Amino acid sequence: MQSFLQSLCFLSPSLLGVGIFFIVPFGVVVYYSLIDGVGSRNLVFLDNFIKIFHNSAFLMAARNTLQFSILAVPLAVVLAIVLALMLEARIPLKSQFRTFFLSPMMVPVASVVLIWQVLFNYNGTINEFLLLFGADKIDWLQSDYCQIVVLILFLWKNLGYNMILFMAGLSNIPKELLEVADVEGASELYKFFAIKLRYLSPTVLFVTILSLINSFKVFREVYLLTGDYPYEKLYMLQHFMNNTFRSLDYQKLSAAAVIMAIVMVVIIALLFKAEDWFGKDVEG
């Protein structure tokens, strides 16, 4: 009992803050999502959610965000594994390469969007290159290619972090196992799929969750590149939230926030299950 009180003492500042700034107001958000207005306070249960699912702006934002995540998350995971594996080889300048790969995470997005604008403008450097090869110019930010511009910025920024996670995962693989495989004459490819990937599965899970969350945050890049009103394909969920904040429609905001919270919890739960399934013969 005494230890319980002591632990509570140490935990209380954090718990109090989390309670005040996250849990209690989130409870209110859930409540708001179930009533018809802050004034009248009639319970309408699922009405707000049904409205949200019929809201074309929300649907478009959800579709764009989903599309971007489907594109970005696998690339962020696979390319980071490639980088980590490359840095396992015995090559010169290894630690410098690690520094270089990691450096973008320390550069604020706001600082480099200018370069992206120069590269991907209609009259920009990339299009000059395309002309050299006889291809047509592409209006990168004002066409269906716009997600690619943001994707490159996203990968540039996030690959280093993911790579470090995979490097840590790779270093945890028992050396003996790989040595045995070498003696048995296993190919690099076999070693990767049969041994390394098995041991990396918890890391793959974590990086997937992390990249998924980061891909939801990609609003920041879009906003800094194109402002409040981007090309349709770049209209993200956070754009929808910002616009709804402007009109202060609490019911819409709350319902959207609750939906996203539920989606996140489901995704996280699924990935946890997936990890249990893959990792069960590795741990212990």
Added chain:
Amino acid sequence: MKKKRYFSRGAIFVLCAIFALAFLMPTVLTISNSFMAESEIKSNYGMIFSTTTGGYVSETVNLKFIPDRVTAAQYVAGLIKSPEYLIKFWNSLILVVPIVLFQVAVASVAAYSFTRWRGKIRSGIFFFYVILMLMPYQVTLVPNYLISQWLGILNTRWSIILPGIFAPFSVFLLTKFMRRIPYSLIESAKVDGAGEWEIFTRICLPQCRSALYSIAILVFIDYWNMVEQPLILLQDADSQPLSVFLSSINAGEIGLAFAMATVYMVPSLLLFLHGEEYLVEGIANSGSVKG
């Protein structure tokens, strides 16, 4: 056989070098362009940033690494001639520094609690923290907005700083570091009659010094780069941090924008150069959601 090894290593090295160039290019270009005169910037990028009122005269875009003439004129214009950017820089600092310091402080006490005492309730709370940590802004900003409104701190810095202080990321990461401290160390201190607070300050904290530093770096970058929170919670243009303000520089001042973008990178790049090893250690330890 051996020849083949060398060949594949060479190929990997070349591939790494290409990647490295691609990763470094945007940063290096921003820095080098910040030392160009406005006239050179105009002749290089006039095609891109020209507006109807801009009156630029250039035919092609010319992405250049090395300025024709190195000049600090843009820095002088941005930092000395007008105080605007310095104020925005200060806005960024005054938001981020308290968040970093207090988030780490609150987290270290909480992490000690999670490390020292285990139980069903506490692991439940810890799990909840992990979920909360993983929630995107779209979810957390609405509650933050509501509570700020009730407390009357909307449109003040507190509406960003206070939720920032209690964000659970540091708690999660620091708990993982602290659980690595040998239990015997804590046990023997207890036998010597040390109280919990003494164990925490005399044994736990000194053991975690590098962890605290690496977490502080991670929190710093996260908030130094913030855009979403100030857009929603700080309507007042004067108190916006530099990250948001940079995007509002108009097309006529691209040279200045490069210089201020460079200024904005400096604190985080310095932290990186000084603390890369700690940073890597911090990231590596964040690498699993469980326990």
